[in-house]
Amino acid sequence: MKYAVLGTGMVGHTLATKLASLGHEVRMGARTADNEKAVAWAQETDGDVGHDTFSAAADSADRVIFAVNGARVLDVAEAVGPATVAGKTVIDVTNPLDMSGGMPPSLIPEMSNTTSAGEQLQASLPGAQVVKTLNTMNHLLMVDPERVPGPHDVFLCGDDEAAKDATREMLAEFGWTDPVDLGPLSAARGTEGLMPFWLRMWGTVGNADFN
Amino acid sequence: MKYAVLGTGMVGHTLATKLASLGHEVRMGARTADNEKAVAWAQETDGDVGHDTFSAAADSADRVIFAVNGARVLDVAEAVGPATVAGKTVIDVTNPLDMSGGMPPSLIPEMSNTTSAGEQLQASLPGAQVVKTLNTMNHLLMVDPERVPGPHDVFLCGDDEAAKDATREMLAEFGWTDPVDLGPLSAARGTEGLMPFWLRMWGTVGNADFN
Numbered sequence: 001m002k003y004a005v006l007g008t009g010m011v012g013h014t015l016a017t018k019l020a021s022l023g024h025e026v027r028m029g030a031r032t033a034d035n036e037k038a039v040a041w042a043q044e045t046d047g048d049v050g051h052d053t054f055s056a057a058a059d060s061a062d063r064v065i066f067a068v069n070g071a072r073v074l075d076v077a078e079a080v081g082p083a084t085v086a087g088k089t090v091i092d093v094t095n096p097l098d099m100s101g102g103m104p105p106s107l108i109p110e111m112s113n114t115t116s117a118g119e120q121l122q123a124s125l126p127g128a129q130v131v132k133t134l135n136t137m138n139h140l141l142m143v144d145p146e147r148v149p150g151p152h153d154v155f156l157c158g159d160d161e162a163a164k165d166a167t168r169e170m171l172a173e174f175g176w177t178d179p180v181d182l183g184p185l186s187a188a189r190g191t192e193g194l195m196p197f198w199l200r201m202w203g204t205v206g207n208a209d210f211n
Numbered sequence: 212m213k214y215a216v217l218g219t220g221m222v223g224h225t226l227a228t229k230l231a232s233l234g235h236e237v238r239m240g241a242r243t244a245d246n247e248k249a250v251a252w253a254q255e256t257d258g259d260v261g262h263d264t265f266s267a268a269a270d271s272a273d274r275v276i277f278a279v280n281g282a283r284v285l286d287v288a289e290a291v292g293p294a295t296v297a298g299k300t301v302i303d304v305t306n307p308l309d310m311s312g313g314m315p316p317s318l319i320p321e322m323s324n325t326t327s328a329g330e331q332l333q334a335s336l337p338g339a340q341v342v343k344t345l346n347t348m349n350h351l352l353m354v355d356p357e358r359v360p361g362p363h364d365v366f367l368c369g370d371d372e373a374a375k376d377a378t379r380e381m382l383a384e385f386g387w388t389d390p391v392d393l394g395p396l397s398a399a400r401g402t403e404g405l406m407p408f409w410l411r412m413w414g415t416v417g418n419a420d421f422n
Contacts, residue, residue: 106325106400113324113407114317182411189317190408196324197401200393 004029004057006076007067008037011093011139015067018143020047022173029057031079054079063089063166064128066121070096070192071108073117077124086127089163091170092118092188093134093142095195104199107192118188122159129163131156132188133171133179136198138208145175152211155180157187215240215268217287218278219248222304222350226278229354231258233384240268242290265290274300274377275339277332281307281403282319284328288335297338300374302381303329303399304345304353306406315410318403329399333370340374342367343399344382344390347409349419356386363422366391368398 005016006029020026025048028038038051051057058064058080068076073094096111111117118132133156134142141147145154154176158164164181171179182190202208216227217240231237236259239249249262262268269275269291279287284305307322322328329343344367345353352358356365365387369375375392382390393401413419 101325104401107404109320109324113320114312180412180415182415187411190315190411193318193404193407196404200398200401201391204391204393 001025001063002061003027004061004064005067006030006054006057006065006080007069008035008041009067009069011142012065012067013037013041014139014143015065015093016041016049017045018174019170020045020049023047025061026050027052027057027060029054029080055081055084058084058088061088063091063170065091065093067093070094070111070117071098073121074124077121080125082125082127085125088128089160089166090121090125090128090130091134091167092121092130092132094118094121095135095192097195104196104203106196112192113189116186116188116192118157118185118192122185129158129160130185131158131160131163131167132185132191133157133167135188136191136194137211141209141211143174147209148211153178153180155182155187155191157182157185157191159185212236212274213272214238215272215275216278217241217265217268217276217291218280219246219252220278220280222353223276223278224248224252225350225354226276226304227252227260228256229385230381231256231260234258236272237261238263238268238271240265240291266292266295269295269299272299274302274381276302276304278304281305281322281328282309284332285335288332291336293336293338296336299339300371300377301332301336301339301341302345302378303332303341303343305329305332306346306403308406315407315414317407323403324400327397327399327403329368329396329403333396340369340371341396342369342371342374342378343396343402344368344378346399347402347405348422352420352422354385358420359422364389364391366393366398366402368393368396368402370396 002025096108096117097105122130307319307328308316333341
């Protein structure tokens with residue numbers, strides 16, 4: 001499968017590396033084609049990997065993962081352009097956090113509660129099929145559920161069943177055996193809304209290996 | 212111990228009944244002293260129980276539980292009056308849900324995200340020591356943790372350690388062996404923010420016996 005992973009941070013890095021290790025073709029997308037973190041990732045990672053602009057990476061892929069800072073998700077969608085991802089599964093793992101007020105961050109008011117980053121991403125890319133998933137946990141756990149012992153869950157939601165099936169296929173490759181389907185994409189209001197709790201649990205637990 | 216339980220809905224009813232069964236003196240508070248649900252509860256419940264106005268019930272008690280509709284928490288605080296609860300532990304189990312948009316409800320914007328019902332209740336009752344707890348689950352589970360098998364958690368947060376100790380004592384009587392302390396009352400932003408997720412899980416699971 002051909003994946004584009006948009007975002008060069010820890011989340012994008014972790015997802016792109018895992019997908020490449022599974023034998024997929026992976027292009028890391030960034031604002032510029034020569035983003036130094038994307039270049040370094042492609043150089044150090046085995047497999048059919050590369051780096052490009054957000055739009056060119058998305059254009060080359062069957063499935064496009066948004067792994068950018070949640071506050072930037074609409075900017076990146078604009079850079080990608082709706083035509084580039086029309087008919088494609090777009091997997092959104094972002095959270096719309098406002099870092100301007102210090103730690104722990106709150107949600108960006110205009111992207112939360114009665115709306116969500118996932119829904120706004122879908123509205124900005126109307127021809128794509130957006131699925132929200134993996135945004136309720138630390139990046140290392142996303143691709144390695146056994147880091148946390150015992151039963152625990154990953155959630156997904158979206159308005160297109162085929163895109164949810166495609167996402168379940170990817171999740172299964174990551175080791176998630178039975179994702180919880182919360183229904184329509186508007187359920188992203190619930191999962192993105194977990195983040196303020198998650199961040200406080202992180203402070204209480206002292207590490208990110210919980211779910 | 213003398214408890215006031217403010218609120219005559221399912222949550223107030225469940226908490227008041229459990230506290231009475233544990234041998235505590237319980238007054239159910241409502242807008243009027245002769246609220247028919249409070250009267251009926253007092254008639255059908257064994258023990259040292261009664262009903263009164265919000266303010267008179269709170270005045271009679273050592274510990275005051277806010278179990279009203281979250282949208283009404285500040286109205287009820289005003290009816291109680293700050294002097295009535297000065298120096299007392301106020302246990303807030305509410306969630307600031309906006310029911311006006313249908314199901315599932317969202318949070319009330321001006322009571323969530325960068326603030327919380329718990330913090331606003333504390334601000335309106337500055338002499339009281341507010342602790343937020345039990346707001347992350349169904350009312351039956353609040354007083355009967357064994358309804359859900361296996362390990363699961365209750366959370367509390369607040370700015371006063373003695374009030375948190377008093378709350379832990381009540382939680383232990385309900386069967387909660389090791390509450391997770393999320394720190395200051397501002398952590399209520401996290402636990403109240405769980406509700407939009409909880410409501411969708413409820414829809415997915417099909418019953419409220421999860422945590």
